[in-house]
Amino acid sequence: MEYNKMEALLEKYFEGETSIAEENELKNYFSSLNVAPHLEQYKPLFGFFADAQKEKFEKDVPFIQKKQKAAWLSIAASIVVLIGIGTYAFFDMNKENENKKLGTYDDPKEALQATQKALALLSNNVNIGVEGVQYIYVYEVTKEKVFVQ
Template identity: 45%
Template sequence: MELSNIEKLLEKYFEGETTISEEKELKVYFTRETVPLHLERYKSLFQYFSEESTITATKNLTLKTNKKSWYTWVGVAASVVVIAGLFFTKFPANQDQNLGTYEDPEIALQETKKILNMVSQLMNKGTEELVYLNEFEDTTKKLIK
């Protein structure tokens, strides 16, 4: 096998692009007695892989069943019952509810504007406090300089 071909295969191997047959070629090449000096460092790696591939398990393993899974399912079922109970007590199906709808579109527009104005005021009230944060940031920048 040509040395340049082996070097190309090594590059492909370390990039993770080799096929199984190419990896077998590398294993066969590096298990030989004579390997060029600049490739000597890879010899032990491929010898290790070829030796480890022949090892087989001698002890049978048995898997234990987990008895806690029954308790887990009981907990999940109880959670579903509690959530369903809360949902049906909060939202009864037969009750007529006034959802705040308006027949006249002009009144609906006025009410929507009123609500959006209230939300805007609340949002602006929250941003007033950020002025202090900007002052703090400016002071820390001055201290760092």
């Protein structure tokens, strides 16, 4: 009778449906000397669990303090920020020097030529924009004819 009960418990165990008390009952049964011959194959499995419970972890685990880690991390972050600020300041000074030279001419003839060149460029771009607006006007007139009627 006890063998049938153990077989049923084993089946429940392998299905993952046993409770802690039933698993303890299985461990106790397989650690005893009167195990049924046809269930002997499961004895090492439950014997392993009993042996594993007796083992203790005795190795020292080194403890790394978070304060030391945080200190190095903050120092590294500060260095990165300082390098970034220095790089920005260096390139910003170069742009200021370039911008100071724009629009200053010592020779009036050279200044007149540069002004005429800039005005011609502006005129060309405005004319291109006016042509685009004319297409929009034609579109609006056509749309009014289609949707009004």
